[in-house]
Amino acid sequence: MYDSSQACMKDFGEHVYAGHGLKVEYAASVEEAVRNADIVVTTTPVRSPIVKADFIRPGTHINAIGADARGKQELDPAILKRARIVIDNWRQASHSGEINVALSKGIISKDDIYADIGQIVTGKKPARDSDEQITIFDSTGLAIQDISAAARIYRKLTSDRQLEPQLDRIDFF
Secondary structure (H helix, E strand, O other), X not given: OOOOOHHHHHXXXXXXXXXXXXXXXXXXXXXXXXXXXXXXXXXXXXXXXOEOHHHOOOOOEEEEOOOOOOXXXXXXXXXXXXXXXXXXXXXXXXXXXXXXXXXXXXXXXXXXXXEEHHHXXXXXXXXXXXXXOOEEEEOOOOHHHHHHHHHHHHHHHHHOOXXXXXXXXXXXX
């Protein structure tokens, strides 16, 4: 994990360990954090790329969730050109998602977007073709998808007779 604020990075790592028993490894740079990662999650407010194309190896999956306004971008556009891009909603992603800058500069087009997350989740399209393929999910956040997913998880949990009595003890946060 990497954060430009060492104090915030340490606090978050301690919170994750205390709350979930997961040990966090700290990185000294963005490059160190992502160079050998299988999954990269970006959650920053930056307006110029901090994850460079040469940091990303084949097979990496990226959840890009930090770009939430026109002009914001976390990923080098060259990564978008190499990757299979999945979005949650075209209108939102093209306006304020990770793809917005690359689209506005003509680096990518709507034809470069492989699918929306619904097509992946329902199995209408496969998430990837090979273990070497780089994939990106440009998530701008849609409340209707969150509610739908939460309802499905809740129904699944409450239909499990062994788990249902324990639900009041599960810490979802």
